[in-house]
Amino acid sequence: GAVVSQHPSWVICKSGTSVKIECRSLDFQATTMFWYRQFPKQSLMLMATSNEGSKATYEQGVEKDKFLINHASLTLSTLTVTSAHPEDSSFYICSARATGIAELFFGEGSRLTVL
Amino acid sequence: AQKITQTQPGMFVQEKEAVTLDCTYDTSDQSYGLFWYKQPSSGEMIFLIYQGSYDEQNATEGRYSLNFQKARKSANLVISASQLGDSAMYFCAMRVSGEAAGNNRKLIWGLGTSLAVNP
Numbered sequence: 435g436a437v438v439s440q441h442p443s444w445v446i447c448k449s450g451t452s453v454k455i456e457c458r459s460l461d462f463q464a465t466t467m468f469w470y471r472q473f474p475k476q477s478l479m480l481m482a483t484s485n486e487g488s489k490a491t492y493e494q495g496v497e498k499d500k501f502l503i504n505h506a507s508l509t510l511s512t513l514t515v516t517s518a519h520p521e522d523s524s525f526y527i528c529s530a531r532a533t534g535i536a537e538l539f540f541g542e543g544s545r546l547t548v549l
Numbered sequence: 550a551q552k553i554t555q556t557q558p559g560m561f562v563q564e565k566e567a568v569t570l571d572c573t574y575d576t577s578d579q580s581y582g583l584f585w586y587k588q589p590s591s592g593e594m595i596f597l598i599y600q601g602s603y604d605e606q607n608a609t610e611g612r613y614s615l616n617f618q619k620a621r622k623s624a625n626l627v628i629s630a631s632q633l634g635d636s637a638m639y640f641c642a643m644r645v646s647g648e649a650a651g652n653n654r655k656l657i658w659g660l661g662t663s664l665a666v667n668p
Contacts, residue, residue: 468655477640477658478594525592536582536601536644538656540594 436462436532440541447518448549455513455544457528463508464530468538469501472525484511518548551576551645555659562631563667569616570626570662572641578602582644583624584656585615589637597639600624628664636666 437460447453457467465486470478482503483491490503500522502514511530515522527543552575562568574583585597600608600615608615616625628635641659 475663477660480655480658483655527592527594529594536599537584537596539596540586543592543594545592 436460436530436535436539438464438528438530438539438541440528440544442544443542444545444547446547446549449519450517453515453518453546455515455526455528455546457511457513457530457541459509459530459532459539462530462532464511464532465508467505467511467528467530469503469511469513470527470529472527472543474525478527481513486511515546518546520548522546523548551578551643551657553641553643553657553659555641555662557662558660559663559665561665561667562628564633565630567627567629568631568664570628570639570641570664572624572626572659574622574624574641574643576622576643576645578645583615583617584642584644585613585624585626586640586642587635587637588640588661594640598626631666633666633668636664638663 439458439460441456467484469481471481472478480493481496484503484505486505486508492498505511525543525545528541529538554573581602583600587595587597598608598610598613598615600617607617612629614627638661640661642656
């Protein structure tokens with residue numbers, strides 16, 4: 435199957451700093467990538483849909499200035515958590531869709547801890 | 550409203566036995582897709598099986614099969630011959646389209662079922 439790589443897999447940062455998470459499709463081109471947030475023992479919450487070459491579409495209640503998404507190429511989307519606070523601590527996971535394939539392929543996830 | 554319901558927060562099964570994880574869905578779309586993903590404690594999401602709304606036969610992938618009951622709007626996952634490595638969270642998801650989803654045909658997720666396989 436197609437491979438999606440997410441980096442870093444875990445990060446600890448101080449409150450007020452910004453953290454960038456990368457999501458790469460390694461062996462296919464992904465015009466659309468999705469960013470999710472997951473709290474412990476809960477389901478995935480879609481944050482935004484990232485489209486290559488255009489602005490991301492954010493879900494209701496997600497602050498676009500807080501969670502900056504850039505999809506500059508067909509194989510890379512980035513999520514930047516700006517001025518992170520402890521309440522932003524969570525598991526962030528990206529997924530991508532390959533043309534003609536039904537399922538989404540997921541990255542390994544990134545566990546963010548803000549001190 | 551588009552919705553996925555997984556009514557079993559947790560399930561136990563004995564190793565080598567079969568287990569059914571429930572999933573019901575609600576949509577007004579005629580064309581939709583249903584997915585099951587597995588999430589072990591490490592966090593990655595692993596695709597298991599897919600069923601299209603127009604597929605007449607139930608999907609099967611190795612030990613996984615999807616019991617698709619369109620009239621009842623259910624898409625239960627059946628795992629045969631459970632193995633210890635099957636212990637994980639299992640999520641049912643539905644791909645929606647149409648205006649409510651915008652142009653990106655996003656997935657609607659259930660809350661998940663935690664499966665524990667006992668030796």
